[in-house]
Amino acid sequence: MAEQFKEPVVDRVYTLNLGPQHPSTHGVLRVLLDLDGEFIVKADPVIGYGHRGHEKMGENRTYKQFLPNASRMDYLSGLLYNHGFVLAVEKLAGIEVPERARYIRTVCAELNRISSHLLWFGTYVMDLGGFTPFLYAFDDRENILDILDRVSGSRLTYSYCRFGGVCNDVDAQFVDMTRAFVKRLRSRFPDYDNLVTKNVIFIHRTRGVGVITAEQAREFGVTGPNLRACGIPYDMRRIEPYEIYDRFDFEVPIGSNGDALDRYHVRLQEMEQSCRIIEQALDKMPGGPFWNEAAAFKVRPPKGEIYFGFESARGQTGYYLVSDGSQCPYRCHIRVPSYGNLHVLTEVLRGTMVADAISILGSIDVVIPEIDR
Amino acid sequence: MATRDVMAEKLRSVLGDNAVCVDDKYGAGVFVAATAPAARLLEVLGLFKETGFYLETMTALDFQDTQEIVYHLNCYEPLSRMSVRVLVEHGAAAPTASGVFTAANWLEREVREFHGIQFDGHPDPRNLLLPEDADYHPLKKDFGKVHAYRTREEIYG
Numbered sequence: 001m002a003e004q005f006k007e008p009v010v011d012r013v014y015t016l017n018l019g020p021q022h023p024s025t026h027g028v029l030r031v032l033l034d035l036d037g038e039f040i041v042k043a044d045p046v047i048g049y050g051h052r053g054h055e056k057m058g059e060n061r062t063y064k065q066f067l068p069n070a071s072r073m074d075y076l077s078g079l080l081y082n083h084g085f086v087l088a089v090e091k092l093a094g095i096e097v098p099e100r101a102r103y104i105r106t107v108c109a110e111l112n113r114i115s116s117h118l119l120w121f122g123t124y125v126m127d128l129g130g131f132t133p134f135l136y137a138f139d140d141r142e143n144i145l146d147i148l149d150r151v152s153g154s155r156l157t158y159s160y161c162r163f164g165g166v167c168n169d170v171d172a173q174f175v176d177m178t179r180a181f182v183k184r185l186r187s188r189f190p191d192y193d194n195l196v197t198k199n200v201i202f203i204h205r206t207r208g209v210g211v212i213t214a215e216q217a218r219e220f221g222v223t224g225p226n227l228r229a230c231g232i233p234y235d236m237r238r239i240e241p242y243e244i245y246d247r248f249d250f251e252v253p254i255g256s257n258g259d260a261l262d263r264y265h266v267r268l269q270e271m272e273q274s275c276r277i278i279e280q281a282l283d284k285m286p287g288g289p290f291w292n293e294a295a296a297f298k299v300r301p302p303k304g305e306i307y308f309g310f311e312s313a314r315g316q317t318g319y320y321l322v323s324d325g326s327q328c329p330y331r332c333h334i335r336v337p338s339y340g341n342l343h344v345l346t347e348v349l350r351g352t353m354v355a356d357a358i359s360i361l362g363s364i365d366v367v368i369p370e371i372d373r
Numbered sequence: 374m375a376t377r378d379v380m381a382e383k384l385r386s387v388l389g390d391n392a393v394c395v396d397d398k399y400g401a402g403v404f405v406a407a408t409a410p411a412a413r414l415l416e417v418l419g420l421f422k423e424t425g426f427y428l429e430t431m432t433a434l435d436f437q438d439t440q441e442i443v444y445h446l447n448c449y450e451p452l453s454r455m456s457v458r459v460l461v462e463h464g465a466a467a468p469t470a471s472g473v474f475t476a477a478n479w480l481e482r483e484v485r486e487f488h489g490i491q492f493d494g495h496p497d498p499r500n501l502l503l504p505e506d507a508d509y510h511p512l513k514k515d516f517g518k519v520h521a522y523r524t525r526e527e528i529y530g
Contacts, residue, residue, distance in 0.1 A: 048502035055487075056511055060518045091402075218427045221476040234449045303528060307402035307445055307454065309429075320432060320445070324528050328520045335430035335445070343479050372502055 013041055016354070020049055026123065026361075027368030029342075033354065040357060043349035045342055050372035058332025063089050063299045064163070066332070071157040073334065074370040076119055077313035079112035079148065079158040086161040087242055088308035088319040093163070093301035096292055101165035102244045103285040107178060108148060108160060109243075110274040110281075114185070115144040116313035117267045117274075120365045124264070125196055127362040128205050133195050140188055143181045150174060163299055165291030175282055182275045192268065206260035210348050210360030213258060220347075221340035224315025225270065226364060229255035229262035236311035248280045260363035267365070300327050314338055314365055334373060338366045377453035380424045381405050384455075387417060403445070405455040411467055414459050418473045421446045421455075428474040429454065431481070433461075433488040435514045436525040440490060442467055466491040487512040 019030040028049035034042040054073055058066050070085040071078030083105055090097060122137030145155045151168050152160035160166055196202050212222060214230040227234055233252040237245040253269035255262025301323040309318040315337025322331040341364050349357055384393045384407050394406045409417045418428075429445040444457040461467050469492040470477040481492045482501040489510035492498070500507055514522040 048500070048504075051502045053511060056517065059512075060520055218425075219475045221427050221429060221474075232449055239449070239451050240454075305401050307456070309402065309447075309454070316429070318430060318445070320430070320443070322434060322528065324521060324523055326521065330521065330523065330528060331432070331434050333430070333432040339430075339479065340476055343476060347475075 018354075018357070020046075026366060028372075029361075029366065029368045031345075031349075031357075031361075033349075033357070035354065038353050038355075040349050040352055040354065043346055043357070045345065047342070047368060048372055050369040052369075052373065054373040055332055055334065058329055058334075060328065062327045063093075063301075063329065064296070066329075067162070068157070068159045071159060072369075073336065073373055074312060074314065074317075074338075074367050075156055076367055077112055077116040078156060079152075079160060080109050080116075080310070080312040081317065082158055083109050083161045083243075084308065084310040084312065084317055085319055086163055087310065088306055088321055089163055089299060089301065091308060092304065092306045092321055092323060093299055095164050095295045095299070097164055098289045098292055099286050100169075100288045101290050101292075103281050104151075104166050104170055104290060105161055106243055106245070106248075107170075107278050107281045107285075108151070108158075108166075110277050111144050111148060111178070111181075112158070113313050114271050114274050115141045115148075117271050118144075120267060120313075121192070121196075124362040124365075125202070127358055128202060130196065130199070130202070133192065136188065136191060136195065140181075140185055143177075143184065147174065147177050147181060150177070162291060162296050164293065164295035165289070167291065169290040175285075178278060178282060182278055185271070185275060189268070189272070197264075197268070203261065205356075205359050206264060206363065208257070209260045209356050210352070210363055211257060211259045212344055212348055216344055216347060217258070220344040222315070222344050223337050223340065224311070224313075225263055225266045226315065226341050226344075228252065229266045230258035231256050236309055236316050240309060242308075242310055244281075245277075247284070248277045250276050260359055263363045263365075300325070305331075309335070312337060314367065314370070315341060336370045336373065338368070338370045342366050342368075342371060375453075376425055376448050376450055377404055377455070380421065380426065380448075380453075380455065383420050383424065384417070387413070387420065399452055403454045403456045404452055406458070407455065408458045408460075411459050411461060414457070415468055415470065415473060417457060418444070418446075418470050421457075422473050424448070426453075426455070428470070428476045428480070431470075431477065431484065433484050433490055433512070434525075435488060435512065435522075436528075437514075437522055438524045438526075439463065440488065441525065442484065442490065444470070461490055466493045468493055469495045471495060486510065489513060 016033045020028040030046040032044040071082040118137045118141040122134035125133040235252045250273045303325045305322040318335035320333040324330040426446040426448045434441045447454045486500045
């Protein structure tokens with residue numbers, strides 16, 4: 001018996017099909033891995049299983065009719081996409097927005113960013129074999145969903161922002177709930193650190209794993225926390241301040257090595273920065289109208305085009321809208337951050353082991369339906 | 374001198390003053406809008422690469438009389454997004470930028486399947502999002518329901 005194991009059983013590159021049903025592929029990603037033993041020679045992501053034709057839909061319906069589509073591209077940060085689309089159209093059509101609405105939107109957008117990061121935190125650690133932190137993260141995330149449910153009526157795919165404002169005003173209870181949530185989340189960070197950040201198994205699975213260099217990031221158009229983990233403080237909220245982000249005092253956390261551990265740290269610190277923005281926005285929130293409602297029902301931008309970039313939870317999202325002066329956009333293109341973030345994996349995965357591939361895939365935080373559109 | 378001003382200067386010297394439009398007010402979201410002939414596209418994108426820009430996104434527009442590819446490029450300093458536009462006749466091919474920016478590899482695959490524009494010398498011309506046997510181009514204006522099919526003049530004239 002022993003004789004036959006002296007020679008390698010497989011002495012050629014073979015192909016392993018990871019996904020689309022694998023629990024670590026978050027959505028419907030399939031990666032064709034060419035393997036030499038346990039090492040990856042070539043990784044070829046196969047995407048498009050969730051293609052719904054959002055860009056085509058954008059072109060054959062009015063701006064207002066497209067609004068519910070926006071939050072369904074990246075369903076984990078739906079309000080951010082909704083917010084960005086509204087901002088793009090407002091800039092294109094020159095719609096005035098009341099001050100109060102701008103503050104309400106900012107608070108809700110940052111809440112959604114935290115909920116997206118919390119979900120990533122939970123599922124990433126679960127990919128690596130830790131189940132308990134997942135329950136902690138979902139417990140905290142539930143508070144955000146309750147808060148946003150109260151004002152917007154939905155828990156995942158929000159159409160809360162409307163052209164010229166938001167569709168519901170917030171009340172004192174919303175403010176109280178949000179403040180209580182921020183306080184509670186801050187008290188949970190030490191728990192997260194004790195459970196995960198200081199966990200030696202976690203550190204071994206992430207430190208030095210999946211390094212993205214700054215040069216690779218530029219080559220592939222990587223943005224968001226994945227880019228900031230390489231040490232580049234590139235955040236659209238700072239670089240091209242939109243809405244009212246230039247009025248708040250917050251930092252842009254960066255890493256140094258660009259490995260999975262740095263990406264983890266950047267996202268955890270970003271949640272704290274979002275909490276700071278929320279607190280400042282609640283303190284400064286003025287009274288007055290919350291919706292310039294007259295503007296919302298006759299959106300007909302003049303001829304022209306706009307590229308509007310904003311920071312969603314995964315990086316820079318951009319809406320490229322071309323108007324022919326009618327009530328439907330002539331072209332509606334959406335730049336999604338996960339596109340570059342996934343593309344870079346074809347290079348990063350080369351030479352790593354299959355077990356590390358799971359860790360790297362999780363640390364990149366891709367949402368595949370966002371790429372498929 | 375900021376990177377974006379260096380780049381605007383380079384574009385002017387390569388493409389001429391008429392093809393480069395600088396907008397300090399950032400009205401359409403871009404600082405510089407440039408128009409390049411297809412033959413000089415790679416040279417222009419190469420300049421962006423060496424100046425420190427990254428390829429943000431690219432897409433195509435379908436008009437009755439022509440098709441147009443739009444590249445958006447950006448660098449890591451404030452307000453520096455630039456766009457480069459290239460006109461491509463219906464049925465004609467464009468040069469591939471995947472040798473300049475690797476990001477263009479997937480973006481061109483997407484433009485190819487959705488708009489039917491071929492890219493000369495593309496290393497991997499498979500479908501990206503559509504099924505591998507799809508022989509239709511969904512974002513062309515003669516596919517499915519559209520509200521208008523216009524000439525380029527009607528929109529930019």
